[in-house]
Structures are given as C-alpha cells and as structure tokens.
Amino acid sequence: MSRSTQQNVVVELLRVSPVADELAERFAAAGKRLYLVGGSVRDAVLGRSSNDLDFTTDARPDEIQRILKGWADSLWDTGIAFGTIGASKNGLTVEITTFRADVYDGVTRNPEVTFGDTIDGDLVRRDFTVNAMAFDVVKREFVDPTGGMAAVEARVLDTPATPQESFGDDPLRMLRAARFVAQLGFTAAPRVVDAMRSMAGELARITPERVQAELSKLLCSAHPRQGIELMVDTGLADIVLPELTAMKLEVDEHHQHKDVFHHSLVVLDQAIDLEDDDLSPDLVLRLAALLHDIGKPDTRRFESGGGVSFHHHEVVGAKLVRKRLRALRYSKEIVEDVAKLVYLHLRFHGYGNGEWTDSAVRRYVTDAGDLLTRLHKLVRADCTTRNKRKANALQRTYDGLEERIARIAADEDLARVRPDLDGNEIMKLLGLPPGPQVGAAWKFLKELRLDRGPLDHDEAIAELLQWARIQGITPPAS
Structure with a gap:
C-alpha cells in the first residue's frame, strides 16, 4: 500500500466524521495542534472500520476543556490526571489526550505522568509501531516516526x-x-x-x-x-494460565494430537466456527473450549497394555477453572458458567447409541440450564478425530440427542423443570413450617419429575405423602 493510498484512507475516515473536522477548526483557532492517533489510524491503514476516535494534542488538559466548552454535548475529566478529557458530540464519543512523555519508576511499573511537547516524542513512547502513527487533522499529514506503515505492510508487530x-x-x-x-x-x-x-x-x-x-x-x-x-x-x-503449559506435556488418549494443548486449540477453533455470526464473540464458550481438558494432567494414568486414561478429569477441571478464573478476577457468573461447561462436557459420551432414557435427557437439559446452547456447541467442537466416519457418527448421534430434547420439550417445559407441587402446597399437605424438611420434599418431587416427567395432581400428592411416611413425617388429618 503506497503512502498516498494510506493517506487517502485516513482522509476518507475524517471526511465521514465531521466531528474530526469541527475539532480541527477549534484547535487550529486556539493555536494548538491536533492529531488522530492509535487504533483508528492503524485500522484505517488496514482498511478496517473503527468507531473509536482518539486524539492527542499539545494543549494541556485545562486548555482542552476550554476549547471543547460550548461545542461538546457533554464533557468529563475522569482521566484528567493522565491528561485525558472525554467528550461526546451527536452521539459520538472522543478522547483527547495531551502529549505524554512518561517516566516509569522501574519498580511498581506505575508511570510518572509527564506531559510532552512534540508528537514524535508522544508516539515513540507508545507500545507498538503499528499504533504509533498519527494524522494531523489540521494539516492533513501523516506522522510516522517509527515506521508504523512499513510494519503494517509487512504485518509485523x-x-x-x-x-x-x-x-x-x-x-x-x-x-x-x-x-x-x-x-x-x-x-x-x-x-x-x-x-x-x-x-x-x-x-x-x-x-x-x-x-x-x-x-x-x-x-x-x-x-x-x-x-x-x-x-x-x-x-x-x-x-x-499455567494450566495451558501443563497440557503440552500430556498426550491425549486417542493419540490424534501432539498433546492435549493442541487438541484444546482445535476445539477452540471449532467452537468459534459454531458461534452465531451476528452476535459478539462468546467469551464463556471460548474459555470453556480452551480449558475443558485442564484436568487431564492431574488425572493421567498409564493403564496396563500401554493405554492412557484421564478418569474424572472433568471434575478436577471444573475445580481448576474456578481457582484460576477467580485468581484472574473474572466475575462470579463467568467463573461458574465456564466451570459448569467444563464439568458437563463429557456427559454426552454416556449417550452412546441413544440408550438414554427420557429421564436422562431431562437431567442433561436441567443440569445445563441456560448453558444448554453453549454446551451443544462445546460438545460438537470437542470432536477432533481425523477419522471422518467416526466424526460423522458422533455428530449424527448428537443430532439425535438434540432432536430428542426438542420432542420432549414440546410436551414439557424443560427449561423450567419444577416439582408438580409448589412449596406452599407441600407445607399445607405435610403441616410443615418453612425449613429444611420442605426443601427436602421439594427436591424429592423435582427428582421424581425428572425421572418420570409431569405427574397429575393426585399422583404427585400420593407420592409426596408416601415419601413423608418414609421420612417419619406425619401429615395432618384431612
């Protein structure tokens, strides 16, 4: 890509963004320089669209605020300690930062915020050359002191x-x-x-x-x-993620991959292929795909005859996932969702040739809950065998399971499996106050529902009363 072509790309970006032109006029009138910098310039050179407009200037933060006052719909100074002023105009958000010339203390890695006076000095302190290009929005000139354009052309970081x-x-x-x-x-x-x-x-x-x-x-x-x-x-x-490195040491039991690590990368790729194109990347699914086998190193056993097994690696893996993701400060929801997917990812392999009862199908759906769609994708992605016949057979079997789920769901509300009697009715029938015994009765009826499907009202009452007698609970006389 020639320099003139690259320049035209950014000019076009500015042409469709009148906000940039308006800002250029205001900063020029104040005798200040203004540059478009960072990812928006890089993406424009790459021919990619970008919604982010980040600017840098020789104006100090208080001067930026004065220049923007009366123009911006709103202003905020939460980043003013780092020289950044934020603004919105016609629904578009921009950030404008004073040239930086930071010095790091080498111990805490925290920068001593120092404002600079030149665009070259600001760009040289940035992380990578592809992010160290700027465009002077007043003069319509590229500034590239570190060879960022050449790096983009060579696709080198x-x-x-x-x-x-x-x-x-x-x-x-x-x-x-x-x-x-x-x-x-x-x-x-x-x-x-x-x-x-x-x-x-x-x-x-x-x-x-x-x-x-x-x-x-x-x-x-x-x-x-x-x-x-x-x-x-x-x-x-x-x-x-030290668990990833540990997986490099483990050869998977099917001997289809160099190690469990590379198998997990294939599963990640295949899970991404199953994502909905019109939705954002699914972080939970991707974490689960990458980490679904992290329990294998701790569960590897060499069997007589030369085989290798990883019994219960899904249980160990779920525990490791919780520990690692909590350490990385992921939200409780993400931690639990990824751990549950890791725990459940092997459940399907007990399905075999379709010998699961309807009860087993209900439990599969109930245990997965809101994660069922993700579990479908993870299980399908986990099929990495090079044997096409085996791979096709596994996919057909899973197709059959999904069809069974759909058939049962048409008759029952599988997304919300509940006992046939609610808590209030349980307390009334058994003469119990709120407490653990009511919870145990509720759980018994839910398990019964999972095993046998919906019961009619009289049948549910009869089962509850029989359970109560076994537990030593005497219902009140009717």
Whole structure:
C-alpha cells in the first residue's frame, strides 16, 4: 500500500466524521495542534472500520476543556490526571489526550505522568509501531516516526524503542503483543519474541484485573489461537494460565494430537466456527473450549497394555477453572458458567447409541440450564478425530440427542423443570413450617419429575405423602 493510498484512507475516515473536522477548526483557532492517533489510524491503514476516535494534542488538559466548552454535548475529566478529557458530540464519543512523555519508576511499573511537547516524542513512547502513527487533522499529514506503515505492510508487530525498554516500562505490553497477534493476525518480530521470553516473569508485577482484561480481549479476537500459542511459547502462559503449559506435556488418549494443548486449540477453533455470526464473540464458550481438558494432567494414568486414561478429569477441571478464573478476577457468573461447561462436557459420551432414557435427557437439559446452547456447541467442537466416519457418527448421534430434547420439550417445559407441587402446597399437605424438611420434599418431587416427567395432581400428592411416611413425617388429618 503506497503512502498516498494510506493517506487517502485516513482522509476518507475524517471526511465521514465531521466531528474530526469541527475539532480541527477549534484547535487550529486556539493555536494548538491536533492529531488522530492509535487504533483508528492503524485500522484505517488496514482498511478496517473503527468507531473509536482518539486524539492527542499539545494543549494541556485545562486548555482542552476550554476549547471543547460550548461545542461538546457533554464533557468529563475522569482521566484528567493522565491528561485525558472525554467528550461526546451527536452521539459520538472522543478522547483527547495531551502529549505524554512518561517516566516509569522501574519498580511498581506505575508511570510518572509527564506531559510532552512534540508528537514524535508522544508516539515513540507508545507500545507498538503499528499504533504509533498519527494524522494531523489540521494539516492533513501523516506522522510516522517509527515506521508504523512499513510494519503494517509487512504485518509485523514491533516496538518503537527496544522491546526491553518498552516491556520494562510496562510488562503488560508483552501480553498486549499476544493480543495484537490474535486481533490483527500479525507476526511478532523476532526481537519482540526474544524479549518476551526473557522478561515473561515481569508480568507477575501486573494486577490480575489488567491481565484479565487483556486475556479477554485476546480470546475475543479474530485469531485467538495465534495469540495463545505465542503466550505459551514465550512463557507468558506460565504466569497467566499455567494450566495451558501443563497440557503440552500430556498426550491425549486417542493419540490424534501432539498433546492435549493442541487438541484444546482445535476445539477452540471449532467452537468459534459454531458461534452465531451476528452476535459478539462468546467469551464463556471460548474459555470453556480452551480449558475443558485442564484436568487431564492431574488425572493421567498409564493403564496396563500401554493405554492412557484421564478418569474424572472433568471434575478436577471444573475445580481448576474456578481457582484460576477467580485468581484472574473474572466475575462470579463467568467463573461458574465456564466451570459448569467444563464439568458437563463429557456427559454426552454416556449417550452412546441413544440408550438414554427420557429421564436422562431431562437431567442433561436441567443440569445445563441456560448453558444448554453453549454446551451443544462445546460438545460438537470437542470432536477432533481425523477419522471422518467416526466424526460423522458422533455428530449424527448428537443430532439425535438434540432432536430428542426438542420432542420432549414440546410436551414439557424443560427449561423450567419444577416439582408438580409448589412449596406452599407441600407445607399445607405435610403441616410443615418453612425449613429444611420442605426443601427436602421439594427436591424429592423435582427428582421424581425428572425421572418420570409431569405427574397429575393426585399422583404427585400420593407420592409426596408416601415419601413423608418414609421420612417419619406425619401429615395432618384431612
């Protein structure tokens, strides 16, 4: 892509964004410079659309506020300590940041916020050359002091300064490198990879919240497998997700993959292929696909005859998932959803040739709950055999299970399996106050419903009274 073509791309971006032109006029009138920077410039050069408009300027934060006053629909200064002022105009959000020339203390990795005076000085301190391009919205000129355009053309991820300096300033940039490899499909420069290997341990200084945010962005990128492989190859995974590295040591029981790690990457790819195209990337499904076999290293057993088994690895895996995702500060909902999918991912393999009873199908649906659709995708993605006949047979069997679920669901509300008697009726029939005995009766009736399907009212009462007699509960005289 020639320089003139790249320039035209950004000019077109500005042409369809009158906000940028309006800002250019106001900053020029104030005698200040204004540059479009970061991902919006990079994406424009790549021919990708971007809804983010980030600007940098030589104006100080108080000057930015004065320039925007009377123009913006709203202003906020939550980032003013870092030189950033936010604004919205006609539903579009922009952030404008004063040139930065930060110095890092080398211990806490927190920057001493220092404002700079030149665009070149601001760009050189950024994480990667592909993010260190700017466009002067007043003069309509590119600024590219670190070779970002050439890096985009070569699809190479490199740092403006030496990788050691860049990662020393902020070790999270190493994980961000893996994220950009996954997001852009670029290749990390050899010197970047070397620095990541030698400095991976520095990532332990970063807070779990920042690490988790980058990991989630990586997993929701277009090419997460490439980023994950880079994490493992450089040792970053030893800090972030050490269970991934452990899986590299385990050969799966089918001997269809070099190791369980590579099997899990294939499952991740296949799960992504099953996502709905019109929806956002499914972080829960992707985490479950990547981590569904993390219990295998701890459950590997060598059997007589040369075989290898991983009995109950789904149980161990669910526990490991909870421990790791909690450490990364994922929300309780995400932790529990991923753990449940890992725990349930093997359940289907007991289905065999369709010998499950309707009761077993009901339990499968009930145990999955709101995760049933994701469980369907995870189970299908977990079929990675190279034997096409076997793969087709597994998919047909699962098709049959889904059809059975649909047939039973047509007659019963499988999404909300409840006892045939509610808590109030249980208390009335048994003469019980609220408490554990009512809960036990409710659970008994729910299990009965799962086993036998819906009962008529009189039958449910008879079963409850029989259960009560066995428990030593004497119902009141009718």
